[in-house]
Amino acid sequence: MGISINRGLYEEMLLHAKGDYPHECCGLIAGRYGEQVKEAVCIYPVQNKNNERLNDRYSIDPADMLKIEKEVKRKGLQILGFYHSHPDHPSRPSQFDRDRAWPVYTYIIIAVASSGEVKVRSWVLSDDESEFIEEEIRLEA
Numbered sequence: 001m002g003i004s005i006n007r008g009l010y011e012e013m014l015l016h017a018k019g020d021y022p023h024e025c026c027g028l029i030a031g032r033y034g035e036q037v038k039e040a041v042c043i044y045p046v047q048n049k050n051n052e053r054l055n056d057r058y059s060i061d062p063a064d065m066l067k068i069e070k071e072v073k074r075k076g077l078q079i080l081g082f083y084h085s086h087p088d089h090p091s092r093p094s095q096f097d098r099d100r101a102w103p104v105y106t107y108i109i110i111a112v113a114s115s116g117e118v119k120v121r122s123w124v125l126s127d128d129e130s131e132f133i134e135e136e137i138r139l140e141a
Contacts, residue, residue, distance in 0.1 A: 081106030
């Protein structure tokens with residue numbers, strides 16, 4: 001299964017990541033589960049609340065999470081996953097990411113270099129939680 005996301009939302013995530021550089025950005029992805037693909041409908045950028053290690057950790061305020069979950073439910077959607085950036089680090093999950101991840105959710109990681117170059121990859125945690133598996137990002141018009 002992959003994730004389908006329109007170019008507008010994709011660009012919003014990239015702008016968020018570049019704008020928060022050299023700190024990690026974070027946000028939630030909401031949409032619908034299809035048979036073959038998750039369909040991203042909206043994103044919810046949030047402020048990174050990890051004040052001790054802003055350059056290589058992110059934390060979402062539980063109050064923000066609850067507020068977004070309520071809005072997503074009201075819209076008839078579901079939380080599909082999360083996105084965050086890796087400033088000057090590859091777009092692959094760290095051990096820290098794996099230790100806090102849940103199977104089923106998508107984890108889009110945006111590597112942002114000091115040059116402004118970005119690389120985006122999407123991951124899902126295996127059912128046995130032993131590893132991340134890369135999933136396809138399908139960009140839609």
